Amino acid sequence: xxxxxxxxxxxxxxxxxxxxxxxTELVARLGLAPAELEWLIASDGDGFSSRSAFAAHVKxxxxxxxxxxxxxxxxxxGVLDRVEPYPGATEALDQIRRDGWLIALxxxxxxxxxxxxxxxxxxxxxxxxxxxxxxxxxxxPDRRMFExxxxxxxxxxxxxxxxxxxxxxxxxxxAQALGLRTIWMRRGRAWQSSAPSPTxxxxxxPQAVAFLTEV
Ligand SMILES: [Mg+2]
Numbered sequence: 089x090x091x092x093x094x095x096x097x098x099x100x101x102x103x104x105x106x107x108x109x110x111x112t113e114l115v116a117r118l119g120l121a122p123a124e125l126e127w128l129i130a131s132d133g134d135g136f137s138s139r140s141a142f143a144a145h146v147k148x149x150x151x152x153x154x155x156x157x158x159x160x161x162x163x164x165x166g167v168l169d170r171v172e173p174y175p176g177a178t179e180a181l182d183q184i185r186r187d188g189w190l191i192a193l194x195x196x197x198x199x200x201x202x203x204x205x206x207x208x209x210x211x212x213x214x215x216x217x218x219x220x221x222x223x224x225x226x227x228x229p230d231r232r233m234f235e236x237x238x239x240x241x242x243x244x245x246x247x248x249x250x251x252x253x254x255x256x257x258x259x260x261x262x263a264q265a266l267g268l269r270t271i272w273m274r275r276g277r278a279w280q281s282s283a284p285s286p287t288x289x290x291x292x293x294p295q296a297v298a299f300l301t302e303v
Contacts, residue, residue: 089190091245092300093237093263094215095228095253096195096202097135099273100177100293101209103167107132110166118150135197136255139163168204173211177293181214184297192237194251196221196228196258217241228255229262252296256281271296 097103111128114120127149131142143160146152152159185191193215195202199222206212206220217240219233226232238245247267253259254273261283263270272279272286273296279285290296 089188089243090248090250091190091192091238091241091243092184092250092252093192093194093234093268094181094293095251095255095259095273096193096205096211097197098254098275099252099259100181100193100211101171101173101205103135103171104275106167106170106172107135107163109170110163113166114146114162120150135167139198164201164204168201168208171205171209173209174293178209178211178214180294180297184301185214185216187301189300190217190241190243191215192217192219192241194219194228194233194237196233198222228253228258229265231262231266234263234266234268250287250300252290252293252300256283260286271299 094100108129111125115122115124131137131145139160140156143156143163147156147159181191193211197220199220202220202222206218212218217237219236219240221227221233224233224236234245245266245268250269250271251259251263252271252273254275256272260270260272261281264284270286271288271290274289274291288299290299
């Protein structure tokens, strides 16, 4: 059986849109200049910047009385309440699993926060295994995340396996280092990494899955 490991945030689920929704609401709630939306999005760094540092910067920049922990909870709840799978994503996973593929989800992030998103969207029902870096004890691009995803599917990684993700270094670079094949979720960007090009580039999950089933 061939294994395809999928990243979660901004690959299967639209975290960027959810964050944008929260940030837009914050700008309105605090009566901020519209340009602050850009600052919030840049500071968030697609969720990769330190969460506590981001919350502390928001608190400081807008002179909030609330403790940093409350600001952090506001962001997390705001994203969690708004996040949705990309159109056709879960249906595409169901289809490729029916075709005999093993599908794992490998996501970087805190255990509680990532599992809150997984549970709210019912993603367990659409994959064979889930690896969250907080519980694995290593983050992509660390090989242990890819190995954990495979092990939880009951297999070991093979050169015929795939990684699908939006991060050039964590997802694509990490998988390439293990000899896996890769699909980069473009999200409107150009491939700029100094790493070797991904095997394929896709704009949507159904497109990525169609590519996998046609290889
Ligand atoms: Mg991602």
